[in-house]
Amino acid sequence: xxxxxxxxxxxxxxxxxxxxxxxxxxxxxxxxxxxxxxxxxxxxxxxxxxxxxxxxxxxxxxxxxxx
Numbered sequence: 001x002x003x004x005x006x007x008x009x010x011x012x013x014x015x016x017x018x019x020x021x022x023x024x025x026x027x028x029x030x031x032x033x034x035x036x037x038x039x040x041x042x043x044x045x046x047x048x049x050x051x052x053x054x055x056x057x058x059x060x061x062x063x064x065x066x067x
Contacts, residue, residue, distance in 0.1 A: 006049070
């Protein structure tokens with residue numbers, strides 16, 4: 001895998017903190033993508049990322065993708 005991303009609706013919240021990723025937000029949807037050090041993954045390898053929000057969250061329905 002050469003890269004990954006996770007996106008979800010923010011609802012009426014905003015991201016206040018991010019760990020191990022690159023954040024973009026557009027039209028109420030947030031996307032966290034890999035960074036240079038954790039994008040390429042070997043088969044069976046794992047990475048983690050996280051973010052904190054403030055406000056009323058959207059539905060807990062994240063979408064994951066890899067390439």
